[in-house]
Amino acid sequence: MQWIKNIDWPAWIGTLILIIGFRELAVWVTSQFHHPELGNLAGLIGLLILLTIWRMTTGLPQRLVDTTNRLMKESGFAFLPICAGSLIMLVQMGKDIPLFLLVLVVSTLIPLWIYAKIAKKWL
Template sequence: MEFIKGIDWTAWVGTILLIVGFRESALWITTQFNHPELGNLVGLLSLLVVLFLWRTFGKLPTRLVDTNNKIMKESAFAFLPISAGSLLMMVHMGDKIPAFLLVLFISTLIPLWVYAKMAKRWL
């Protein structure tokens, strides 16, 4: 139970509510324009813009940054089932694997790399 005492629950709940609030708001807005599939992207970009502006005109709270870093480190395990499913799908693709890997590379690794560079520099 000692590890529970060291957790800043207010920062955790606030950070998660901030992330979920932006995502759900963006989903509602994009649904109004008949494109709910863009909700996650619009939510992520709007949250990044708000944090960038916040960082430009003030200082981000250390509690927010620390909690976000912890969430990002721990959420890597959420992608393990997706990776296993991708491997199973690739077995059945045959000669389409190079095109699939190219799309996977462009749509996943490059945006994550850009996001990491932006976060390191501006946040």
């Protein structure tokens, strides 16, 4: 139980409110244009723009950086159910697998590669 005492709860709560708030705001805005499915992407881009401007003007607080680093490290297991669902879907797709793999590469690997380049340069 010692690890619970070492957690910076205000930073965690603030970070989660920032992430969830941006996502929900983006879903609301995109639903006004009748495309709520674009909310996650719009929220991600909006948050990225805000954090970039914040970093360039005043610098990000170390508490925010530490919290997001820990959140990214600990959330890796959240992708296991997605992987299992993708495998089941691949088995049932048949001749549409090449198109699915193209979409998967474009929507996953390329953004991760860009994120890695940005992280390597800025961190």
